[in-house]
Amino acid sequence: MKKASLRKVDIEITKLILAEEKRQQDCLIMIPSENYSSRAVREALGSVFTDKYSEGYPGKRYYQGNQVVDKMERLCIERAEKLFGVAHANVQPHSGCEGNLAILSAVCRPGDPILSQHLYMGGHLSMGQTASITSKFYRPYYYGLTKDGDINWPELESQAKKYKPKIIFCGGTGFTRVFNFARFARIADEVGAYFVADISHIPGLVVGGAHPSPKNYAHLIMTTTHKTLRGPRGAMILVTRKGLKKDPELANKIDKAVFPGLQGGPHNNNIAALCVALKEAATREFKVYARQIVKNSQALAKELIKDDFTLVGGGSANHMIWIDLTNKGLDGWTVAWAGDAAGLICNRQTVPFDARSPYYPSGLRLGTPAVTTRGMKEKEMVLVAHWLNDIVEYLRKFDLGDIGSRDKEKDQLARKIFKQKVFKDSHLSGIRSKIKKLCWKFPVQSIN
Numbered sequence: 001m002k003k004a005s006l007r008k009v010d011i012e013i014t015k016l017i018l019a020e021e022k023r024q025q026d027c028l029i030m031i032p033s034e035n036y037s038s039r040a041v042r043e044a045l046g047s048v049f050t051d052k053y054s055e056g057y058p059g060k061r062y063y064q065g066n067q068v069v070d071k072m073e074r075l076c077i078e079r080a081e082k083l084f085g086v087a088h089a090n091v092q093p094h095s096g097c098e099g100n101l102a103i104l105s106a107v108c109r110p111g112d113p114i115l116s117q118h119l120y121m122g123g124h125l126s127m128g129q130t131a132s133i134t135s136k137f138y139r140p141y142y143y144g145l146t147k148d149g150d151i152n153w154p155e156l157e158s159q160a161k162k163y164k165p166k167i168i169f170c171g172g173t174g175f176t177r178v179f180n181f182a183r184f185a186r187i188a189d190e191v192g193a194y195f196v197a198d199i200s201h202i203p204g205l206v207v208g209g210a211h212p213s214p215k216n217y218a219h220l221i222m223t224t225t226h227k228t229l230r231g232p233r234g235a236m237i238l239v240t241r242k243g244l245k246k247d248p249e250l251a252n253k254i255d256k257a258v259f260p261g262l263q264g265g266p267h268n269n270n271i272a273a274l275c276v277a278l279k280e281a282a283t284r285e286f287k288v289y290a291r292q293i294v295k296n297s298q299a300l301a302k303e304l305i306k307d308d309f310t311l312v313g314g315g316s317a318n319h320m321i322w323i324d325l326t327n328k329g330l331d332g333w334t335v336a337w338a339g340d341a342a343g344l345i346c347n348r349q350t351v352p353f354d355a356r357s358p359y360y361p362s363g364l365r366l367g368t369p370a371v372t373t374r375g376m377k378e379k380e381m382v383l384v385a386h387w388l389n390d391i392v393e394y395l396r397k398f399d400l401g402d403i404g405s406r407d408k409e410k411d412q413l414a415r416k417i418f419k420q421k422v423f424k425d426s427h428l429s430g431i432r433s434k435i436k437k438l439c440w441k442f443p444v445q446s447i448n
């Protein structure tokens with residue numbers, strides 16, 4: 001077989017990779033669930049492990065030739081168990097959604113009640129939301145957040161007592177405070193539910209000591225590996241000692257639910273890359289990184305409050321800033337697209353008690369994990385806040401046409417025109433140049 005480089009084999013995809021590299025270099029990636037993986041992680045991800053079939057688990061495979069893969073997966077499991085301080089780790093889930101589905105299928109029967117944070121209040125699809133398959137297999141109930149962004153504890157408690165859920169999930173994609181895992185555990189224990197902590201957004205903070213760990217409170221922990229953990233795309237299910245006390249068969253049930261229950265062959269290249277990410281996350285530098293994520297988030301929040309932005313939760317205790325744009329008279333869609341044109345990449349999201357629709361919500365989410373990986377600090381966060389404020393103030397004077405019109409067709413047409421306009425707008429492209437200049441002081445190549 002002739003060894004030809006990617007450039008020789010496929011110039012189209014080569015160009016697209018280079019274009020994406022340039023985008024990631026030139027923009028402020030402020031999406032809370034994104035990050036930059038290291039060169040080492042991506043080297044493992046692009047390794048020959050992608051070629052091997054290894055259905056099963058180390059020592060119990062359905063294919064021959066897994067001597068090396070067994071060593072690799074064992075090493076990964078060992079590192080995960082040690083880093084998170086848990087009794088058992090399954091490192092095979094292909095993504096967070098599959099991770100949660102595996103947990104559900106391991107401990108619930110179809111039709112069993114489950115309880116999770118409501119989608120419109122920052123919950124995640126994969127824990128029983130209407131659009132997700134999990135709502136068809138199980139009977140979902142929800143709890144919300146309070147106006148100031150905390151868990152609505154009385155609601156959670158009364159739902160738990162009324163419906164006796166099999167699982168109480170903690171975690172979502174909208175939460176700017178510190179999770180009170182002990183309080184979740186008390187309620188779950190009282191009603192005999194499994195307490196599952198989905199820490200997909202914050203595993204990096206947990207292992208870095210910038211957020212408490214749920215290991216002594218939850219029975220199961222689910223986390224993605226590509227967000228604050230800075231690994232490849234994927235997920236892990238962690239079984240705690242408390243989980244094994246509740247059900248000694250829990251680890252076995254989880255393993256069976258992942259394979260053969262839900263998935264076929266593990267993505268060995270992902271697992272190898274995760275193994276590298278876990279090694280990186282165990283270093284002292286990573287602890288410094290995790291703490292800086294929170295410091296940056298708090299600096300950004302403080303600056304935004306000065307510019308009269310309303311933050312859900314009143315600030316940020318983690319990596320995430322959740323803005324309610326209602327007082328600015330704009331929706332999250334408009335600001336997110338203008339931000340895209342200006343090179344400040346964030347995403348829109350509903351806020352608790354949102355008066356607008358989920359597709360055109362009142363909220364905007366920003367996160368500091370990716371810019372912190374580049375080496376940006378509090379000083380740069382002041383600039384980010386300044387640029388976001390500039391974009392918002394500019395939009396308030398902008399001719400939005402029929403955006404927000406009750407006539408749906410008019411609204412749609414106006415939004416289409418708006419999207420074209422912002423990418424040609426000279427004020428926004430001016431911000432884009434300034435952002436690019438800052439970004440070049442923090443080259444992605446230096447971490448890659």
Ligand SMILES: *Cc1c(COP(=O)(O)O)cnc(C)c1O
Binds near residue numbers: 033095171172200235
């Ligand atoms: C990101 C996320 C998931 C889903 O992860 P995917 O890898 O996108 O499937 C699940 N739960 C929470 C809380 C998340 O933030």
